[in-house]
Amino acid sequence: MSFPVLPTSLPAGHVPTATEYQSILDYVTAITPTIRVKSTDQSVTSSTTLVNDNDLFFTPAVSTVWVVQLNLIYEASTTGDAKWGFTFPTGAFFSWGHTVINTSLGADATSVFSYLRAASGNAFSAGGDGAGNRLHAVLGGTLTMGSTSGNLQFQFAQQTSDGTATKINQDSFMIAWRVS
DSSP states (O other), X not given: OOOOOOOSOOOTTOOOOHHHHHHHHHHHHHHXXXXXXXXXXEEEOSOOSOEEEEEEEEOOOTTOEEEEEEXXXXXXXXXXXXXXXXXXXXXXXXXXXXXXXXXXXXXXXXXXXXXXXXXXTOEEEEOOOOTTOOEEEEEEEEEEOOSSOOOEEEEEEOSSOOSSOEEEOTTOEEEEEEOO
């Protein structure tokens, strides 16, 4: 799918045709970011199996390229910590990384920047600071869609199974910009 373009020039007083109006609509649609905001807290307890986040996903068009950013507000115990990753359609490629507390350094440590050239379902871990103590993580990357449709789906779990819930908090959000 090619990126829509606007008509290059129109004479003064020109009344756009239906095709020109459609070109303008296609262009505005393409440059408008997709924004997903988490409406309620979601938690995982006593499980290291990644689960789909109920809000943080979107369905990009096939054969397109997107820049994606997530701003996560999360809570995790110092035992359970957190991990997260993404699933995406076969044939797509998502190269992503995150800035977050390293689980081996503790919550008061300097943030660590990590990279991952991900396969669907791969995960990174992140440190926790105890129940009720909210932390922030920034995830971002570039998604190149293939010819198979489907969602870019954020997933999360506990790094180590623990009876204290690991949560992705309300108002975490995902923004995706189509760039090609």
